[in-house]
Amino acid sequence: MTDANGGVGVPGATVRIANTVLATATGADGTYELRASVRPGTYQLAISSVGYANITQSLTLGTETQITADATLREDLVGLKEVVVTGNSVATSKQQLGNAISTVNARELTQGAAVQIDQALQGKVAGAQVSQNSGNPAGGISVRLRGTSTVVGSSDPLYIIDGVIVNNDSPELLDLGGYAQNRLVDLNPADIDRIEIIKGAAAAAIYGSRASNGVVQIFTKRGKEGKPSVTVSSNFIVSKIRKTLDVNTYPFRFTNTVASDLTQVPAERYDFQDQIFRTAVGTDNYVSVSGGSQATRYFFSGSYFKNQGIVDATDFDRKTGRLRLQQTLTNWASLSVGAIIPLVTAAKSRMAAS
Structure with a gap:
C-alpha cells in the first residue's frame, strides 16, 4: 500500500473484503497479508486509512493459493473536495x-x-x-x-x-x-x-x-443498481416514568389548625400518580426492498409504528409507505418519481376517566 504523492508505504491502512469480516492492517512499510478461506470468484477489496480517500478495487480469486494486490492511496484533505x-x-x-x-x-x-x-x-x-x-x-x-x-x-x-x-x-x-x-x-x-x-x-x-x-x-434513500436487497427490522419499546413526585402517606391528620392542639385522627391518603402513569410498550416494524438495473432503479418501504405513552390513554400510531423510482431515459436525461404515503398517522391524548 503506497502513497500517491511520495510512493512510500502507508502504515496502519485497513484492508477488508467487502461485505465480510475478513480484514487486516498494513505494516510499517505498507505491506499486508490477508489469510482467508473463500470460494473462487470476484470480490471487492475495500481499503481505507485516516487522512486518505477510501478506495475499492475488484479482486478475482481462482484456484491459486496466493495472489498479490497493490493499491495507491490519495490524500483526502478533510473532504474539502466533496x-x-x-x-x-x-x-x-x-x-x-x-x-x-x-x-x-x-x-x-x-x-x-x-x-x-x-x-x-x-x-x-x-x-x-x-x-x-x-x-x-x-x-x-x-x-x-x-x-x-x-x-x-x-x-x-x-x-x-x-x-x-x-x-x-x-x-x-x-x-x-x-x-x-x-x-x-x-x-x-x-x-x-x-x-x-x-x-x-x-x-x-x-x-x-x-x-x-x-x-x-x-x-x-434511493434504489441502487444490483440484485434486490431486502431490509427487515423490528423493535420492541418499553417506556416508564423515571421519577414521580413525593406524596404524603402519613395515615393521620390534625383535627384543627390551632398550634397548641395536637389531636390527630386517622386519614386515608391516595397517590393518584399510580393511576395516571403506566409502563408503556410499543413496536416498530420496518421492511424495504431496493435494487434495479443500470437504467431503472427502485426503492419501496413500508412501516408500522405503535407506541403507548407513559400517561394512560395516550398513544401514537403510524403506518407509512414510500416509493422511489428512477429511470434513465437517455445519456442526458433521467426521470425520478417519489412519494411518501402516510396511510395512518394518529395520536390520541386524553385523560382516562377513573
Missing part, C-alpha cells in the same frame, strides 16, 4: 461553501427509538437544541439551531425533503411549543439516507428569509 448540492441546485465544493454544514448519516438516525426526524437529531448535531415539549408520544418537538429569534412566529428551522420545502406551520397564534405536532412525524427515520444541517445565517441567501433559523435538508 461536492455539496445547495438549494439553488448548483454543485459546490466544501472549500468554496460559505456555510458550515453538519451531516448525520442513516446509522446515527436509527440508533434509539426516535419517533420522528427532529427527535432523532437530539445529541447528534453540535449547537442544536432539541427538546420535547410534552409527554405526549407524538407531541411537539422544538429544534433550535440559532436560538429563539421571535415570540410571535416560529423559531424552528426550515425543513426540506428531497428538495421540497415542508410546510410545518402551526395554527396557534403564539407558537410556545405546546402540543403542536411536527409534520415530520409522518416520515420514518429508517427511510433517511442522510441529513445535512446549515446553521449559519448565510443560508438565507439560498432559501430566503424562511431560512433565518437554519435549514435541515433531508435526503431519503
Whole structure:
C-alpha cells in the first residue's frame, strides 16, 4: 500500500473484503497479508486509512493459493473536495461553501427509538437544541439551531425533503411549543439516507428569509443498481416514568389548625400518580426492498409504528409507505418519481376517566 504523492508505504491502512469480516492492517512499510478461506470468484477489496480517500478495487480469486494486490492511496484533505448540492441546485465544493454544514448519516438516525426526524437529531448535531415539549408520544418537538429569534412566529428551522420545502406551520397564534405536532412525524427515520444541517445565517441567501433559523435538508434513500436487497427490522419499546413526585402517606391528620392542639385522627391518603402513569410498550416494524438495473432503479418501504405513552390513554400510531423510482431515459436525461404515503398517522391524548 503506497502513497500517491511520495510512493512510500502507508502504515496502519485497513484492508477488508467487502461485505465480510475478513480484514487486516498494513505494516510499517505498507505491506499486508490477508489469510482467508473463500470460494473462487470476484470480490471487492475495500481499503481505507485516516487522512486518505477510501478506495475499492475488484479482486478475482481462482484456484491459486496466493495472489498479490497493490493499491495507491490519495490524500483526502478533510473532504474539502466533496461536492455539496445547495438549494439553488448548483454543485459546490466544501472549500468554496460559505456555510458550515453538519451531516448525520442513516446509522446515527436509527440508533434509539426516535419517533420522528427532529427527535432523532437530539445529541447528534453540535449547537442544536432539541427538546420535547410534552409527554405526549407524538407531541411537539422544538429544534433550535440559532436560538429563539421571535415570540410571535416560529423559531424552528426550515425543513426540506428531497428538495421540497415542508410546510410545518402551526395554527396557534403564539407558537410556545405546546402540543403542536411536527409534520415530520409522518416520515420514518429508517427511510433517511442522510441529513445535512446549515446553521449559519448565510443560508438565507439560498432559501430566503424562511431560512433565518437554519435549514435541515433531508435526503431519503434511493434504489441502487444490483440484485434486490431486502431490509427487515423490528423493535420492541418499553417506556416508564423515571421519577414521580413525593406524596404524603402519613395515615393521620390534625383535627384543627390551632398550634397548641395536637389531636390527630386517622386519614386515608391516595397517590393518584399510580393511576395516571403506566409502563408503556410499543413496536416498530420496518421492511424495504431496493435494487434495479443500470437504467431503472427502485426503492419501496413500508412501516408500522405503535407506541403507548407513559400517561394512560395516550398513544401514537403510524403506518407509512414510500416509493422511489428512477429511470434513465437517455445519456442526458433521467426521470425520478417519489412519494411518501402516510396511510395512518394518529395520536390520541386524553385523560382516562377513573
